Amino acid sequence: MWFRRKPKPDRWTVAGQRARRRASVLNVSTRLSHSRGAAWHRVAALVLVPVTLAVAVLLAWFGLDRVGRVLFAENPRFTLRTLAIEEGAVVSRALIQEWTQVREGMNLFGFEVSHVRESVLRRAPNVKSLEITRLLPDTLHIRVVERLALARVGARGSLVADREGAVFSMGVRPLRLPIIEGCAEPDLRPGQRLDGMALAALELIETCDEPRLGVRIDSVSVNQPDHLLVRLLFEERPREVELFWDAMGAGSARSREALERRLGEVLAAFRSEEGRGLSRLDATFAGKAYGTRE
Numbered sequence: 001m002w003f004r005r006k007p008k009p010d011r012w013t014v015a016g017q018r019a020r021r022r023a024s025v026l027n028v029s030t031r032l033s034h035s036r037g038a039a040w041h042r043v044a045a046l047v048l049v050p051v052t053l054a055v056a057v058l059l060a061w062f063g064l065d066r067v068g069r070v071l072f073a074e075n076p077r078f079t080l081r082t083l084a085i086e087e088g089a090v091v092s093r094a095l096i097q098e099w100t101q102v103r104e105g106m107n108l109f110g111f112e113v114s115h116v117r118e119s120v121l122r123r124a125p126n127v128k129s130l131e132i133t134r135l136l137p138d139t140l141h142i143r144v145v146e147r148l149a150l151a152r153v154g155a156r157g158s159l160v161a162d163r164e165g166a167v168f169s170m171g172v173r174p175l176r177l178p179i180i181e182g183c184a185e186p187d188l189r190p191g192q193r194l195d196g197m198a199l200a201a202l203e204l205i206e207t208c209d210e211p212r213l214g215v216r217i218d219s220v221s222v223n224q225p226d227h228l229l230v231r232l233l234f235e236e237r238p239r240e241v242e243l244f245w246d247a248m249g250a251g252s253a254r255s256r257e258a259l260e261r262r263l264g265e266v267l268a269a270f271r272s273e274e275g276r277g278l279s280r281l282d283a284t285f286a287g288k289a290y291g292t293r294e
Contacts, residue, residue: 244283
């Protein structure tokens with residue numbers, strides 16, 4: 001039998017196949033390497049660009065800060081020589097200087113006006129506002145607006161409140177102010193604010209603080225959640241009124257209008273022939289009033 005021998009592959013053919021396989025592998029590796037390199041470039045750009053911008057902003061800020069100091073805060077031209085202070089009835093010039101720590105000889109731009117204002121308002125609850133104005137080149141003007149006490153908070157102590165409900169101390173007991181009873185909690189401190197029915201009491205006291213009404217309020221109890229118990233002096237006689245009006249305590253035009261209307265009804269009832277002998281009046285129902293004689 002004759003056997004045919006399997007022909008050997010051409011060495012050039014084998015070499016070509018091997019070369020193509022190597023080229024394919026190299027091509028894939030090149031693509032992977034290129035993809036990884038592009039990804040690293042994107043990550044580097046995302047990190048370096050914000051960092052570069054932040055550094056630039058910081059350098060610019062430090063530069064401007066230094067320039068500002070040279071031109072203003074360290075400039076002898078802006079040395080404070082005139083300190084003009086408008087003091088109040090209670091807050092004196094010496095107190096203002098103590099609270100602000102501002103003296104002649106300082107630089108006008110050596111302190112932050114907003115920081116000084118916030119510090120004073122925080123430590124002095126009886127100060128409503130503090131205006132600080134630089135008048136170049138060497139003058140500082142300070143104006144204090146004090147809070148005006150409208151009522152005493154509790155029968156004891158020296159706590160008072162203004163029309164906005166801000167609580168502060170008068171230092172001495174103000175005997176001639178109306179008293180708000182029922183809101184003087186043991187932990188009530190200067191700097192806090194009244195709320196709820198106490199605001200309605202302040203609204204009533206402010207409205208009655210007019211000579212034309214002929215009413216002097218002695219005290220207002222805020223113990224009840226839906227009405228006030230008012231002790232007042234009318235036509236030289238002490239009276240008591242249980243009082244309610246629409247939107248009471250809101251401090252709005254509607255509340256003020258409703259209160260004035262209700263007060264008109266109360267005073268008309270006391271002036272009437274039947275009401276002259278009344279010592280107590282229930283004015284908690286709209287358009288009606290029920291009286292009690294002595």
